[in-house]
Amino acid sequence: MTQKAETGPLQARLARLARAGSDAARARAREAANALAADIQQELARDPPGGRAEATETPGGGAVTVEAPGLIAREFGTARRAARPVVGPAIARLTGRG
Numbered sequence: 662m663t664q665k666a667e668t669g670p671l672q673a674r675l676a677r678l679a680r681a682g683s684d685a686a687r688a689r690a691r692e693a694a695n696a697l698a699a700d701i702q703q704e705l706a707r708d709p710p711g712g713r714a715e716a717t718e719t720p721g722g723g724a725v726t727v728e729a730p731g732l733i734a735r736e737f738g739t740a741r742r743a744a745r746p747v748v749g750p751a752i753a754r755l756t757g758r759g
Contacts, residue, residue: 690722700751
């Protein structure tokens with residue numbers, strides 16, 4: 662004979678734990694985006710012609726927008742000029758690889 666177990670309270674607790682975990686992950690992503698934007702902004706301020714880096718909140722946590730004159734040429738270089746990356750090194754530092 663099989664007994665029926667009440668799973669309502671357990672399901673509710675599991676749902677609360679899942680929400681708390683998701684909230685914590687989004688908060689970590691938001692903090693990482695803010696740190697990355699600050700790091701990139703600092704690099705852009707050192708190397709004229711400047712630009713801006715801004716973190717924005719997204720449903721997944723955060724995103725970083727980077728705008729700077731000649732950013733692609735600066736990041737990857739050109740036929741006449743060597744690369745002076747800004748975004749790549751900042752991401753490497755954030756992930757612990759740089």
